[in-house]
Amino acid sequence: xxxxxxxxLAAEKLFSVGPIEVTNSMxxxxxxxxxxxxxxxxxxxxxxxxxxxxxxxxxxxxxFVANLVYGTAGxxxxxxVLPLILGLFVFIWIANLSGLLPGVGxxxxxxxESHAEEVVxxxxxxxxxxxxxxxxxTDDHAEEEHGKVLVPFIRPPNADLNxxxxxxxxxxxxxxxxxxxxxxxxxxxxxxxxxxxxxxIEVIGEVSRVxxxxxxxxxxxxxxxxxxxxxxxxxxxxxxxxxxxVFPVIFLFLELMFGTIQALVFSLLTLIYLTLAxxxxxxxxxxxxxxxxxPARQPAPAPAVGD
Amino acid sequence: xxxxxAMDAIGRNPEAAGEIRSTxxxxxxxxxxxxxxxxxxxxxxxxx
Numbered sequence: 001x002x003x004x005x006x007x008x009l010a011a012e013k014l015f016s017v018g019p020i021e022v023t024n025s026m027x028x029x030x031x032x033x034x035x036x037x038x039x040x041x042x043x044x045x046x047x048x049x050x051x052x053x054x055x056x057x058x059x060x061x062x063x064f065v066a067n068l069v070y071g072t073a074g075x076x077x078x079x080x081v082l083p084l085i086l087g088l089f090v091f092i093w094i095a096n097l098s099g100l101l102p103g104v105g106x107x108x109x110x111x112x113e114s115h116a117e118e119v120v121x122x123x124x125x126x127x128x129x130x131x132x133x134x135x136x137x138t139d140d141h142a143e144e145e146h147g148k149v150l151v152p153f154i155r156p157p158n159a160d161l162n163x164x165x166x167x168x169x170x171x172x173x174x175x176x177x178x179x180x181x182x183x184x185x186x187x188x189x190x191x192x193x194x195x196x197x198x199x200x201i202e203v204i205g206e207v208s209r210v211x212x213x214x215x216x217x218x219x220x221x222x223x224x225x226x227x228x229x230x231x232x233x234x235x236x237x238x239x240x241x242x243x244x245x246v247f248p249v250i251f252l253f254l255e256l257m258f259g260t261i262q263a264l265v266f267s268l269l270t271l272i273y274l275t276l277a278x279x280x281x282x283x284x285x286x287x288x289x290x291x292x293x294x295p296a297r298q299p300a301p302a303p304a305v306g307d
Numbered sequence: 308x309x310x311x312x313a314m315d316a317i318g319r320n321p322e323a324a325g326e327i328r329s330t331x332x333x334x335x336x337x338x339x340x341x342x343x344x345x346x347x348x349x350x351x352x353x354x355x
Contacts, residue, residue, distance in 0.1 A: 009350060009351065009354040010354075212340070215344050215347045216343055216344070218347060219343035219346050219347040220343055222350070223343065223346055261332055261333070261336045262336065265336050268333060
């Protein structure tokens, strides 16, 4: 069975504007941003008290996130963080769904490799795909696999670790900003060093939040892309009537679900971190009380490290 | 385990089924994330 699956870890370069290399992930991200802005602008432009179909469907998304935010963070803080959380959720959601469109990862141009490793495209792609790329992995770029490499025009933005890392940095940065705004710089440090020895653990916890948020989203979306590619290739390789069409549908559905859940998880975790960071004396009182009774609960940020 | 807990909770309090279900799904996604980290690290080691 010959599976023609091409896996590319980094986003591929399409063209460059000056010193900035525009990758396919970036291009897709711009398109998605334009679509989101356009949809929300259209929905808000002619808003009415009794909404039409279009307006109410957008309102449902906003209302869903607003309920979540107000339920977790409360009214006062919720109003401040709602734009961030709503933006994160909608963007990640639409971006994840963009990976399911037909043509994503399959429409592109063949990129001629000018590097020394000129392998004839075609049959070389078939056999030792894994072995091939393992050999290539010792080189600097995973790109020079074969003579020709398909560079897709569309690639889900979150299948690029840079993108998710940037979003996680924004999220955790916002956590610090809101924490400092609520308690002041000294208060924030005091908040983190509740028993003083826990401060280093808290700092590590903050850093690991960046890693965990970004790696989770990237891993899910990237794994989803690879899974879909493998399943389509597998379905095509089986060559049984209609099976290639029907077989991947299960996984498309799975990806639909995961895309939504991961968008929800990312924004919900950001929201929870924000709420924890800007919790007031009332919250820390609870905290004290809790670990007086139950010493096992003392390293409160530990779950954040794990997830 | 998480699903069992959720089922117990729904059985005890059927009105809250929707909320419990969504919380369960988020919890399951978080548990799954550990495997995803392993995958990400494996892929990065493989390709970089």
